[in-house]
Amino acid sequence: MLAFLLRRFLTMVLTALCLTFVVFFLTNLPPNLEKLAKTEAGSRITDAEVASWLEKNGHARPLLARYGEWLGVVPGWTRSENGVTTGRCIRQGMDPATAPRFCGVLQGDWGRSSFFKAPVAEKLGYHLGLTGILMFWVMVLMVPLSLLIGVLAGMREGSRLDRGLSTFSIATTATPEYVSGVILIAVFASSLVGLKWFKGTATGAMEQVTFDNFFLPVLTVALYGTGYIARMTRASMTEVMTAQYIRTARLKGVSFGNVVLRHALRNALIAPFTVIMLQFPWLLNGVVITETLFSYKGFGWTLVQAAGNNDIPLLLGCSVVAVFVVLVTQLISDVGYVFLNPRIRIN
Secondary structure, X not given: OHHHHHHHHHHHHHHHHHHHHHHHHHHOOHHHHHHHHHHHHOOOOOHHHHHHHHHHOOOOOOHHHHHHHHHOOOOOOEEEEOOEEEEOOOOOXXXXXXXXXXXXXXXXXXXXXXXXXXXXXXXXXXXXXXXXHHHHHHHHHHHHHHHHHHHHHHHOOOOHHHHHHHHHHHHHHHOOHHHHHHHHHHHHOOXXXXXXXXXXXOHHHHOOOOHHHHHHHHHHHHHHHHHHHHHHHHHHHHHHHOOHHHHHHHHOOOOHHHHHHHHHHHHHOHHHHHHHHOHHHHHHHHOHHHHXXXXXXXXXXXXHHHHHOOXXXXXXXXXXXXXXXXXXXXXXXXXXXXXXXXXXXXX
């Protein structure tokens, strides 16, 4: 197990480096840097002034050097002009002699948002916390519901109950969040139908989560993922119910309920565990539409704002968070699958 974890950790590090470098390269293309210079120094500056601004702020250095500085493995650039020393690691009011040499992601310095004019780590921490609350309640609703639907459908393959639940699962998976969200708002939060049971916006949930201001966004996200997990659970349950040991138990006279609960259910839930763990990256990046639709300023909303305003430091910070969540959930999924499946442990 230790060797397995070590290999997975090295793979995670290499994958993170590759993905973050790709994002860094794309966000630091010349048109993006030119737009950043005009945002910071003025939209009417000339090309020569753009080049001068990029040079003074370290953006004209080689790409690998800038990537190393951003990571924190290469010393930050410094520049002296007219007796004034500036640099990547020299903050306003800081003595250049006492400034740190390294100031990147590894040192906890994620840069400063060019649009929000605030530290990237601070912005990400706040908005990521809001998305974490949304993800928690989505999982609380989605996981039990999808497992129940999948188990009930897979217990008796081909039955009327199976066909009905399978149709529901396919319909929810085939309906995007922006469609289901609009339908839910129109039915339950507007005067179109008259059922004003919930609020059509989740802005108030940023301060205090209540049932009426948070149920619709949670339901919108949960419905889309429920069908997928339910279909995977049904397929796993169907396969287990046709296994030899299930038939043997039935021939011994064990009741159908005991066969399902004591023999089939545990083995049927091994495969859905991996699928459930993979929902965390999807929830983190897939809530963009839902958060925008319900005016909930979480991680997805922050990502949209960073991309729309060419906020390079914030975009890079969002990429680090997304890559980290994907890799960690993949690792937990692999380790959990090994513990849940005895055949893998024995091999």
